[in-house]
Every structure is written in C-alpha cells, then in structure tokens.
Amino acid sequence: MRIDVLTLFPEMFEGVFASSILGKAQDRGLVSLSTVNFRNFADNKHNTVDDTPYGGGGGMVLKPEPIFGAVEHVLSNPGRQSDDGIGGGKPRVILMCPQGQPFTQSKAAELAAESHLIMICGHYEGYDERIREFLVTDELSIGDYVLTGGELPAMVVIDAVVRLLPGVLGNEMSAVTDSFSDGLLEYPHYTRPADYRGWSVPDVLLSGHHAEISKWRRLQSLARTLARRPELMERVELSPAERQWLEELKRSENAER
DSSP states (O other): OEEEEEESOGGGGHHHHHSHHHHHHHHTTSOEEEEEEGGGGOSSTTOOOEEOOTTOOSSOEEOHHHHHHHHHHHHHOGGGOOTTOTTOSOOEEEEEEEEEEEOOHHHHHHHHTOSEEEEEEOOSSEEOHHHHHHTOSEEEESSSSOOSOSHHHHHHHHHHHHTTSTTSSSSTHHHHTSTTTTSSOOOOOOOSOSEETTEEOOHHHHSOOHHHHHHHHHHHHHHHHHHHOGGGGGGOOOOHHHHHHHHHHHHHHHHHO
C-alpha cells in the first residue's frame, strides 16, 4: 500500500511514521508512507493557501489551487510509483473533516483493501467546497469534536488501516479479535501470574479446554458490549442460548441494584 498525506505540517508525521508498527511495516516494504506540503503548490508569491470566504463570515478557507495541485503532483510523479504496481490504480482521496463519515473498524478494513490512499489534512475554517465536490472520494471524521487540523485524525486512520494489512502484525489473529471487528467490544485478557495480590485469573482460561475458552470469551464480549456500548448490540446476531444468558445477566444485575 502507498499512502500520501497532504499537510501544512509534515514534520508532525516524522516520529509517527518512523515508530512502532508503522515504522516496521515500512522497513518490511509492506507500506509506503509519504507527506506532501501543499503550501508548495500555492499560486501566489506569498505562498498563501487560504483566503477569506465569499459572503463574509469568520475564519479563513483553504483555497482549491494548492490542494488540487498537490494531488495532481502525487498522481503524476513517476518517481513514487514502484514496479509492483503500488500507486498504479485510482487512489481514494480522503478529506479529514468533522463533517465526514464517522471512522469505524469496518471502514478501516475497507480502506486496507486499497493500494493507494491520499489523505488531505485541513486547517482554518474549512475547505473550498470545490475540493469536496470535484476532488475527494471520501470524507472521514474520528469523532464529534473539532481539532486544530486534520493531522492527528489522519494519523489515527493510517494506524488503524496499516495494522490490517497482511503481514504487518506478528500474529494475524490480533486484528481479527480486536474490538469492533465482529461488532463487539473485545473480551478481557489475562497473563502471568495466575494470582496477583489475591486477584485470580478465571479458571476456564487455565483449563486448556479451547471450546470452553472460546465460549467464555464470546459471552464476556457480549456482557462488556452490553454494559459499555449497548447501542452496538442492535446489530449483533445472537444465538438463542446467548439471548437467554444475556437476559439472565440483566435480571441478576437488576436484582443487585
């Protein structure tokens, strides 16, 4: 996969791209991560990338010329294409903005199937609407709040997407069992020691009975999701036995209140 990030602050990505899973994925040739400062594509002598909005109003708006120019540069730069076809297909051009579609694990999996992503990180009041209409393919938001710019959200999306690429994680099952991968929050984890300050690991995890462990984990995921994110339960398919177990759990909790 190839990911190009259009930003006014490329230095913000240096440590993130060089560290942890992202750094290792690049070292192993599984992903190519690059930044482009779209200020370099401003069409005026002062290199300004924003202007006042037509019709008045507070704040400044990002001009279309630098963004379009930077994207077209990325698409036409043969030096950043590899012999294995990375960047050869039509990329997804993603605008990071509070108005975008909420970013989810399923969206991360969808984007992980692409070969080339271009991410645009904005600043100021917003974007010239022609950027949305005629350039981008996706608009994404990481939550219902406003940040100074799109750099931090872009880092979140990149991390979530890259870790799903084949070969990136040492254990391929890690991504499969993550929270939200099956619509549920992840079950509890334990490691050594089996007893710490009198707090013991559940016996079933020490039993070696894999079927019972799987059943326990599933029920724990259901219970945790019900308690912390009950709205997620509306989309989860439950067996009759699971429904009965959850009903008994609810009755038990209500009796304790």
